[in-house]
Amino acid sequence: MGDGVTRRDALIAAGAVGAVGAGALGAAGVIGLVSDDDAVPPEALRARVVARAPADDPAAAAWQQANEVVVPLLAQKIAPPFLDAAGVAELRVRALHDGSGLALRLEWEDDSVDDLDGVGRYHDAVAVMLPTRAATTPPPITMGGGGTPVHILQWRATWQRDVDSRGKTGVDQIYPRVVHDVMPDDVLPPETAALYWVGRAAGNPLSLATRETPVEQVVAEGFGTTTHLPSTAARGRGTNEDGRWRVALGVPLEREGAGEPLQPGQTWHAAFAVWLGDRQNRGGRKHYANWIPLHLEERA
Amino acid sequence: MPRVHNWQLGRDMDYPYQGERPERQFTMIMDTNKCIACQSCTIACKSTWTWGKGQEYMLWNNIETKPFGFYPTGWDVNVLDLLSEQAWNGDTYAGKTLFEAAPAGERVLGWTADEADWSYPNIGEDEATGSADATPYLPDKPHSMMWMYYLQRICNHCTYPACVAACPREAIYKRPEDGVVLVDQTRCRGYQECLTACPYKKTMFNLETRVTEKCIGCYPKLEQGLQTQCTTACIGRLRLTNYLSRPDAVDPRKPADFLVHVRKIALPLYPQLGLEPNVYYIPPVHVPADYLTQMFGPGVERAVEMYNAAKDDPELLGLLMLFGSTERIIDTFDVRDGVARGYDEQGAEIVAVPLREPTFVRPLEFATEVNGEPVTGYRHNT
Numbered sequence: 013m014g015d016g017v018t019r020r021d022a023l024i025a026a027g028a029v030g031a032v033g034a035g036a037l038g039a040a041g042v043i044g045l046v047s048d049d050d051a052v053p054p055e056a057l058r059a060r061v062v063a064r065a066p067a068d069d070p071a072a073a074a075w076q077q078a079n080e081v082v083v084p085l086l087a088q089k090i091a092p093p094f095l096d097a098a099g100v101a102e103l104r105v106r107a108l109h110d111g112s113g114l115a116l117r118l119e120w121e122d123d124s125v126d127d128l129d130g131v132g133r134y135h136d137a138v139a140v141m142l143p144t145r146a147a148t149t150p151p152p153i154t155m156g157g158g159g160t161p162v163h164i165l166q167w168r169a170t171w172q173r174d175v176d177s178r179g180k181t182g183v184d185q186i187y188p189r190v191v192h193d194v195m196p197d198d199v200l201p202p203e204t205a206a207l208y209w210v211g212r213a214a215g216n217p218l219s220l221a222t223r224e225t226p227v228e229q230v231v232a233e234g235f236g237t238t239t240h241l242p243s244t245a246a247r248g249r250g251t252n253e254d255g256r257w258r259v260a261l262g263v264p265l266e267r268e269g270a271g272e273p274l275q276p277g278q279t280w281h282a283a284f285a286v287w288l289g290d291r292q293n294r295g296g297r298k299h300y301a302n303w304i305p306l307h308l309e310e311r312a
Numbered sequence: 313m314p315r316v317h318n319w320q321l322g323r324d325m326d327y328p329y330q331g332e333r334p335e336r337q338f339t340m341i342m343d344t345n346k347c348i349a350c351q352s353c354t355i356a357c358k359s360t361w362t363w364g365k366g367q368e369y370m371l372w373n374n375i376e377t378k379p380f381g382f383y384p385t386g387w388d389v390n391v392l393d394l395l396s397e398q399a400w401n402g403d404t405y406a407g408k409t410l411f412e413a414a415p416a417g418e419r420v421l422g423w424t425a426d427e428a429d430w431s432y433p434n435i436g437e438d439e440a441t442g443s444a445d446a447t448p449y450l451p452d453k454p455h456s457m458m459w460m461y462y463l464q465r466i467c468n469h470c471t472y473p474a475c476v477a478a479c480p481r482e483a484i485y486k487r488p489e490d491g492v493v494l495v496d497q498t499r500c501r502g503y504q505e506c507l508t509a510c511p512y513k514k515t516m517f518n519l520e521t522r523v524t525e526k527c528i529g530c531y532p533k534l535e536q537g538l539q540t541q542c543t544t545a546c547i548g549r550l551r552l553t554n555y556l557s558r559p560d561a562v563d564p565r566k567p568a569d570f571l572v573h574v575r576k577i578a579l580p581l582y583p584q585l586g587l588e589p590n591v592y593y594i595p596p597v598h599v600p601a602d603y604l605t606q607m608f609g610p611g612v613e614r615a616v617e618m619y620n621a622a623k624d625d626p627e628l629l630g631l632l633m634l635f636g637s638t639e640r641i642i643d644t645f646d647v648r649d650g651v652a653r654g655y656d657e658q659g660a661e662i663v664a665v666p667l668r669e670p671t672f673v674r675p676l677e678f679a680t681e682v683n684g685e686p687v688t689g690y691r692h693n694t
Contacts, residue, residue, distance in 0.1 A: 093480065093505060094417025129502060129522045131369070132426045170522075182520040183366055195365045208364030211521030214497040219521035236480045238501065292424070295503035296480050 056305035057081045057282060059107035065115035066108070067247040067262025075117050075260075078106035085120075085286055085299035090154055091235045098299055099291040103138075103284050109308055114274055115262035116140055118167075118284065123255035126289025127169035130186045134294045137287040138250075138259050139166040142306075143280060144231065144271025150281035150303045155232040163270035164230045164238070167248045167259050169289065171226035179222035217242075226250065227261045231270055235296060243268040265308075277310040313411075316472060319559045320583040320609065321405035326412050327586075328419050328477045334491035336555040338469050338529050339568045340543065341578045343594040343632065345619065346550035347462040349375045349437070356545030357466075361528070366520025369430045372527035373542045378463045379603065380436030384429035384513050388582065391511040392606070394421055398584055400610050409586020410474060410511060420474045420509040430516075442600075461596040464551070466542060467514040467527035468581060468589030469493045475526075478509030484524075490555065491590065492529040500524050511585045537641050537656065549636025555643075556590060565644040567631055567654075568592070575628060577615045579608035594619055626650075630667055638663040 058079050066072030083103050087095040104119040118138045126136045142163045143150050156162035173181050183190055196205035206212065211219030217228065217240045227248035229241040245268055248261030265274040274280060284301040287293035315324045316331030357373035374383045382388065391410070398407025413421040440458040469486075473493050476484045483499035484506060486492070495506075495515070500523040506515040507524070515526045530540035530553075538544075539553035554568035562573040571578040571592065578592035595604045597616045604612040622629045630652030631645055640662050642654035647667070654663045680687050 089417060091480075092417050092419050093478070096417075129517075130427065130519055131430055131507070131517050132424055132504070134504070183368065186519060190368070192365065192368075194363075196363065197365070205364075209366065209518075209521050210525065211497045211500070211518060211523040216498050216500065216521070216523055218501055219497075219523055221520075236482060238481070295501065295505065 055079075055081055056279070056307050057105055057107050059109045059114060059306065059308045061276070061309055061311050062108045062110055065110040065113045065262055066117075067113060067115035067260055068249045070117055070119075070249060070251055070258035070260040072260070074108055075106055078108050078117070081105050081304060083284060083301040083304060085284075085301050088285075088296055088298050088300050091296060093296050095293060095297040095299065099288045099293070100286060100299060103286055103299075103301055105282075105284065105304075107282075107306060109265065109274075109276065111265070111276065111311055113262050113264050114308070115260060116282070118257075118259045118261070118286075120257055120286055121255060122252065122257050122288055124288070124290040125169065125252045127173040128181060128186050129170050132292075133186070134289040134292055135287070136169040136252075136257060136289045137166060137285075137293075138257070138261075139164050139285040140261065141283040141285070142271075142274070144267075146272055146275070146278050146280060150283070152234070153283060153300070153302055155235050155237070157234050159233070161231050161233045161271070163267060164232060165227050165246050165248075165261055165263060166230065167227045167250055167261050169250065169252075169257075171223060171228070172248075172250050174220070174223050175226050182221075229263065229270060241269050243270075274308060276308045279305050279307045282306040318409075318472065318586060318588045320580050320588050321409070321586065322403050323405060325409050325472075325586055327472045328411070331472070332488075333471065333558050334486060334488050336489075336557060337471065337491035337590050338534065339554050339556040339572070339590045339592060340466060340540070341552040341554060341568060341571055341592050341594070341635075342464045343550040343635065344461055344463065344596045345594065346548040347375065347464060348548055349377065349462045350547060351375055352545045352547050353464065353542035353551070356541040357527075360530075360541045362525075364518075364520070366518040367516075367525070368519070370516045370518075370525065371433055372514070372516075372525075373464075373466045374433055375462050375464055376433075377437050377439060377460050378599075378607075379441055379460070380439040381463070382435060383433040383465070384425040385432055385435055386429065387425065387511070387513040388607075390423050391421075391585065392582075394423060395585070400584075403610050405584055405586075405609075407584060409584070410509075411472075411477065411586055419477045422474065422478070422508040422511065424504075424508045425513055459599050461599055463593075464542075465512070465514070466540075466591060467493060467529070468512055468587065468591045469527075469529055470590060471588035472586065474509040474511060474585075474587055475506035475515050478505040479503075480505060484515075487531075490529075490531070490534060492531050492534070493526070494528060494531075495524050495526055497521075497523060497525075511582065511587070512589070534641070538639050539641055543636075544639045546636055552635045553641055555641070563644075565646065567634070567642055567645050570627075570631060570645075575618060576611055577618050577628070579611055579615060582607060583609040626667060630665070633665045633667060634663065637665050 062074045087098040106117045108115050144161045144163050151160035151162050196208040224244050227246040229246045230238045232238045246263045250259035281303040283303045286299040313326040314330045316327045318325050353373050362370040410421045440460040442458045483496045502522040515524050518525050543551040543553045556568045562569045564574045580589045595612050627647050630647030634652050634654050643657045644655045650667045652665045
């Protein structure tokens with residue numbers, strides 16, 4: 013789908029092809045998710061070519077050149093655990109590319125900034141899901157499926173705070189007046205003390221104290237199969253102003269360990285997820301948006 | 313949903329995964345009657361495993377006063393309230409388990425403790441309940457007018473863990489060799505679903521590493537044939553780290569099998585929840601049976617009766633005296649000629665404890681000298 017595709021056009025195209033295999037509508041139909049509202053696929057997201065794709069700047073002027081697509085968000089009720097009720101109705105999405113990298117800007121309403129992880133404290137986050145292979149039919153919306161993997165970029169508010177504060181996002185920030193007794197790093201050699209942060213010592217990327225980027229890349233073949241990619245090539249930045257998160261994120265078109273390159277001139281698909289920390293969203297308790305076509309324009 | 317057999321309920325039940333019992337099951341037996349809530353176990357655990365930054369609030373082992381003590385606050389009354397009133401039909405559970413009562417979109421009926429709930433581990437400490445005017449139990453004993461007791465709590469290393477059922481990433485697993493339940497520290501992504509699902513509230517979120525941690529059954533010690541830190545630190549000698557055989561392969565020479573399956577004096581904690589928990593409690597003898605039945609299931613009155621008669625029951629008494637007598641895990645035991653003995657897996661004797669310690673009774677006219685002057689009568693060891 014190229015320029016000028018409207019919701020009406022997409023609907024007609026989908027109807028002509030049939031229930032399966034027509035992009036957004038097809039994917040939704042396969043897993044039986046379609047409600048009346050879902051049956052109208054949003055218009056295609058077009059990534060125009062710019063001099064520099066602003067993957068780390070949600071306020072960049074270049075975003076004005078991108079078309080904005082409003083995608084409806086649904087409470088995840090495909091597989092347990094469900095999200096009981098949606099807390100945000102829509103996500104506003106724009107895309108740009110510069111021939112070497114793809115950038116997206118994601119915007120949603122959330123007047124509560126949740127950027128610390130604690131007991132019963134969950135974070136705000138957003139994710140973009142891309143197929144690993146160019147195909148007319150995207151993988152199942154359920155984070156892919158066996159043999160049809162997906163590539164996911166996730167930005168978390170906690171990771172943004174990790175980056176911005178250089179790792180000051182733990183106990184001392186959750187409880188600013190905390191008083192510590194003797195801690196392992198007070199009395200043990202660093203390599204021994206480090207063993208008391210077991211997740212970190214075991215190499216869990218979620219447990220990193222400092223990180224280069226607030227965006228993690230994963231691949232998955234279905235819910236529950238999220239597998240971390242060691243690449244730190246994904247970039248991003250999110251800010252919350254006026255009760256809205258605006259998050260820019262992006263990856264090189266040559267995706268390291270995550271499938272075929274995103275070629276300009278091709279039409280791919282993108283799907284999205286949003287988490288609201290103050291509504292106890294985490295993991296599968298999330299808002300999701302069905303696949304929409306993502307067209308990477310060729311360099312002019 | 314697969315059906316699995318839960319022997320504690322006397323019936324099959326729904327569970328999200330196929331049941332596969334470990335070769336043998338790590339277990340701990342707690343004699344609630346001996347606990348003085350000194351928290352030596354708590355400190356032994358804390359100073360071994362959870363003194364790191366991010367683990368401040370964690371007590372993988374805790375002792376709480378029942379009925380008003382909880383860690384986290386309200387852990388058991390909240391889940392009982394959620395599940396609502398259920399019934400036993402004799403030894404068969406006629407009610408719903410937490411898996412069977414799960415609402416649509418959830419795998420387990422659960423609730424989430426908040427920060428404040430985790431903040432008062434000694435809430436209700438030493439608070440008694442009951443009425444001095446109404447003393448229907450043990451009315452001949454003065455301390456029975458009011459009651460409280462101490463409950464020793466670690467992870468139950470359940471046969472059908474709710475944390476395993478709820479984890480969307482299958483990051484929690486039971487070791488096939490000993491049934492210890494562990495969180496894969498490389499796989500957990502910190503969703504905290506297990507914190508909501510575990511009715512015993514024994515999975516905990518590390519505030520620095522952002523992944524879940526829990527009691528590991530001191531598995532590095534188990535692998536050396538040693539009992540856990542909380543067991544060996546217990547000055548009341550009320551704990552026994554042991555292994556439970558599969559229900560169809562019970563061996564009465566094995567301590568846990570003897571107490572749980574043969575004598576049925578050690579009972580599971582809230583078996584009605586359906587997790588087949590593997591910490592077993594000898595119930596307190598001075599507490600109303602209704603309360604104990606709610607907590608430990610049917611069989612409480614029989615267990616109390618048996619415990620009260622233990623002084624005339626050398627086999628049971630001998631085994632109870634082996635509690636806390638050695639750091640090593642006792643594979644089998646016997647009681648002969650007034651001596652209880654514990655053996656290792658090769659059958660070699662680890663420890664021998666007499667049922668009666670030899671005593672010497674000093675005569676009243678015990679003579680000694682102080683500053684060269686003869687003194688008669690009792691003399692304290694000063």
